[in-house]
Amino acid sequence: MLISYKYRAYPDATTEARLNAALDTCRWLYNKLLEECNTAREAGIAPTMRGTQARIVTLKDESPSLKNVYSKVLQMVNATLWSNIAALSQTKKRGRKIGKLRFKSAVRYRTLNYNQSGFKIDREHSSITFSKIGTIPFTMHRPYTGKVKGILITRSGDRWYVIVQAEQKVSESKREGRSVGIDVGLNSFAVDSDGAAIENPRFYEHSLDRIKKLHQSIARKQRFSKNWKKAKGKLEKAYEHITNQKNDFLHKLSRQYVDTYATICVEDLNIKYLKEHGTSRGLRRSIHSASWGRFYSHLSYKAESAGTNFIQIDPRDTTQLCANCGSIVTKDLSVRVHDCPYCGFVADRDYNAAVNIHRVGMEQPFEPVEPRPLHHISVVQVLAMKQEAPPFRAG
Ligand SMILES: [Zn+2]
Structure with a gap:
């Protein structure tokens, strides 16, 4: 079972600027891939997750700002896009009439997803170092337990949070005792x-x-x-x-x-x-x-x-x-x-x-x-x- 622990994070001005730039880049990528999927469909070609994944590599030459974002984070942008596409087609199958997937505005796009790698937690100093972003202090009011599988950095107004996702073992058998x-x-x-x-x-x-x-x-x-x-x-x-x-x-x-x-x-x-x-x-x-x-x-x-x-x-x-x-x-x-x-x-x-x-x-x-x-x-x-x-x- 994956349990999320949300902590307030305090990036300094330089780091915050990098976070905002990375969010902008990821949003641009999300919208770009979505646009290309739509264009492909109109041309009668079914886009695939693997196809858009490979597209990220060629896009890096056209848009060098992509190189400033940790590659796994970019992969997660693609994963998010495809999970949204899947959710939409599920809803359509259930007979609901809904339109196309929407492009994301800056307000709606506010999370960077560091999955499996690209981060290092320093529990002693209560800070996390993110690849291509820097070190961000956070308040660990409630210590997490278990193996960390990923960390999300998310913006809410002018506040930042880190969400630590840790794997928790679920006991199969119920305990005996008092x-x-x-x-x-x-x-x-x-x-x-x-x-x-x-x-x-x-x-x-x-x-x-x-x-x-x-x-x-x-x-x-x-x-x-x-x-x-x-x-x-x-x-x-x-x-x-x-x-x-x-x-x-x-x-x-x-x-x-x-x-x-x-x-x-x-x-x-x-x-x-x-x-x-x-x-x-x-x-x-x-x-x-x-x-x-x-x-x-x-x-x-x-x-x-x-x-x-x-x-x-x-x-x-x-x-x-x-x-x-x-x-x-x-x-x-x-x-x-x-x-x-x-x-x-x-x-x-x-x-x-x-x-x-x-x-x-x-x-x-x-x-x-x-x-x-x-x-x-x-x-x-x-x-x-x-x-x-x-x-x-x-x-
Ligand atoms: Zn009595």
């Missing part, structure tokens, strides 16, 4: 059926003072002036820092769970939201729900490549049921403690829910639950977790 249920909530980010309570991250709140100051500083400056742009850049960086922290947190936490457990059970968020619609607690909840969704998607794809079972259950009654005896103990959102009048089981509300999620996911009957104090894990502890570290809690 299982866990995870409940996400408002008080803690998550509580699991082994009693771990993960503190809610407040990265935005922590940066709020700084962000306010930056906004004020921008407001005081003359629009589009040098200092205004500088202040804008600082604000952008501050927001990016928050995003990186959030991503880092979610990646590390999900990695820990996938490394620790062979089966992970969570609630199906789609059903949960559908049921809670109308009783939603507004903005605070919606901000959290975005993080929960991302947390689950990280869990899900990491679980897939690790051979961990990822089970999403119907969230019906998970908070109301007593995990110990199965009685319904109704409580509204403000009640933080589950206190069962039928069997006397007292537990943190979210812990009770996590045990229920685990039981439903594993299709197990009600069993006496061992009451245990929650084991609190701070955001700092999560951030200090290494990507491939041993489980954060043994036994």
Whole structure:
């Protein structure tokens, strides 16, 4: 399985000029080959991928700028053209009426594809050297794993990104081992059926003072002036820092769970939201729900490549049921403690829910639950977790 890791890249002015020139050349080549394919077809000759591939070599004499672009990148231009041609004819076969393949404008053409070769990654200094382009630093907020098969460099507005494509081994057989249920909530980010309570991250709140100051500083400056742009850049960086922290947190936490457990059970968020619609607690909840969704998607794809079972259950009654005896103990959102009048089981509300999620996911009957104090894990502890570290809690 090929997994893509996208990182922000920071080419200097010289390198950026080379990138833009290479993009221009590749776009010109794409359009040129497309034009020649169209002309051939009109003359009753069916063009072939091999034919256009060979054409690149002769075009180099006519248009020497092609020599400034790494040859494999040019080959990938041809590959892209033919995959677009194939996609178009597939759509036509399905009976859709569509026109010809379009020529690419500068806005639509913004990716250089270094496939298999022509790049060298320096992980230590977080930079990549591209053949015929130069060395570009990038931020590796989430380290990639696996063998790198190719790298794309892509422009988005005035930003640049590198997309590292790494081959990931998919475990054929599902793992055997411990299982866990995870409940996400408002008080803690998550509580699991082994009693771990993960503190809610407040990265935005922590940066709020700084962000306010930056906004004020921008407001005081003359629009589009040098200092205004500088202040804008600082604000952008501050927001990016928050995003990186959030991503880092979610990646590390999900990695820990996938490394620790062979089966992970969570609630199906789609059903949960559908049921809670109308009783939603507004903005605070919606901000959290975005993080929960991302947390689950990280869990899900990491679980897939690790051979961990990822089970999403119907969230019906998970908070109301007593995990110990199965009685319904109704409580509204403000009640933080589950206190069962039928069997006397007292537990943190979210812990009770996590045990229920685990039981439903594993299709197990009600069993006496061992009451245990929650084991609190701070955001700092999560951030200090290494990507491939041993489980954060043994036994
Ligand atoms: Zn009970």
